[in-house]
Amino acid sequence: MNQRNLIFFLVILLGSVRSFATTSFSIDGHYQGKSIYVQSPVAEDGFGFCISKVTLNGEIIPVDIHASAFEIDLSQYNIKIGQEVILVFEHEEGCKPKLLNPEALRPKSTFELKDFACTSEGVLTWSTTGESGKLNFLIEQYKWNKWVVIGEVTGVGTATLNTYTFNVLPHSGENTIRLAQIDNTSKKRVTKSISFVSTINGAVEMKVITEKKTIEFVQNKVAAKTKYEIFDSYGHIVKKGYTSSVDYSNLKPGIYHINFDNKTDKFIVK
Numbered sequence: 001m002n003q004r005n006l007i008f009f010l011v012i013l014l015g016s017v018r019s020f021a022t023t024s025f026s027i028d029g030h031y032q033g034k035s036i037y038v039q040s041p042v043a044e045d046g047f048g049f050c051i052s053k054v055t056l057n058g059e060i061i062p063v064d065i066h067a068s069a070f071e072i073d074l075s076q077y078n079i080k081i082g083q084e085v086i087l088v089f090e091h092e093e094g095c096k097p098k099l100l101n102p103e104a105l106r107p108k109s110t111f112e113l114k115d116f117a118c119t120s121e122g123v124l125t126w127s128t129t130g131e132s133g134k135l136n137f138l139i140e141q142y143k144w145n146k147w148v149v150i151g152e153v154t155g156v157g158t159a160t161l162n163t164y165t166f167n168v169l170p171h172s173g174e175n176t177i178r179l180a181q182i183d184n185t186s187k188k189r190v191t192k193s194i195s196f197v198s199t200i201n202g203a204v205e206m207k208v209i210t211e212k213k214t215i216e217f218v219q220n221k222v223a224a225k226t227k228y229e230i231f232d233s234y235g236h237i238v239k240k241g242y243t244s245s246v247d248y249s250n251l252k253p254g255i256y257h258i259n260f261d262n263k264t265d266k267f268i269v270k
Contacts (some may be wrong), residue, residue, distance in 0.1 A: 026088040029105025030133040031079045036072040037100040044094025053090040106184035107133020122168035142176040144259040170198035171262040204261035213249040228260040
């Protein structure tokens with residue numbers, strides 16, 4: 001074979017190798033009793049379809065790779081409700097498969113609340129049964145005329161009795177708490193609320209020190225830490241935190257609204 005023919009042969013060979021180059025994408029979640037539906041477009045060269053292999057939790061499974069769409073019935077593989085599922089789809093580089101129902105592996109909010117209580121010091125406890133997958137519990141506190149998310153706890157995700165604890169940072173007076181979850185429907189599911197009176201003695205007040213351009217929080221004439229949020233006139237949060245003193249020297253002149261402790265107020269920056 002002369003040099004010219006050798007170069008031509010190598011070009012053809014490399015082109016063939018590139019045409020068979022593959023990549024993959026994966027999805028994971030927990031089995032919710034639903035099948036997975038996958039779309040496999042025509043391969044870039046027009047011969048066959050995009051997906052060439054599918055593995056379930058590391059094992060190759062039989063699927064109809066010679067079809068533009070197919071179903072994966074997870075019940076056929078002894079997968080139990082709530083069990084972790086990892087699907088890997090191997091496909092050609094020039095095409096892109098599509099999962100038609102990605103929510104099928106995302107858990108629903110199915111828990112039943114058994115106990116729900118909070119001490120006056122802010123130790124929140126609750127227990128559940130009937131969870132069908134790991135979802136975060138959002139802890140929400142009602143203050144500043146709205147529900148505020150103050151923390152998250154990852155659910156165990158099993159149907160057995162599960163117990164949780166979270167430390168709430170109480171504000172003065174009566175505190176109201178509830179739990180929430182957001183599942184594959186993207187809708188928030190909330191529980192009943194409970195209330196408790198904190199051990200904090202006296203309300204938190206704020207003092208605007210214009211000479212120092214600071215806001216001081218005090219309780220019974222003593223500096224006191226509190227959570228706060230400062231909004232500009234457009235409703236954008238410009239400062240927030242947990243402290244007894246706020247430096248506002250970098251704020252532009254204007255009217256600002258402030259949430260702190262369990263109160264709302266406003267101040268003017270000149």
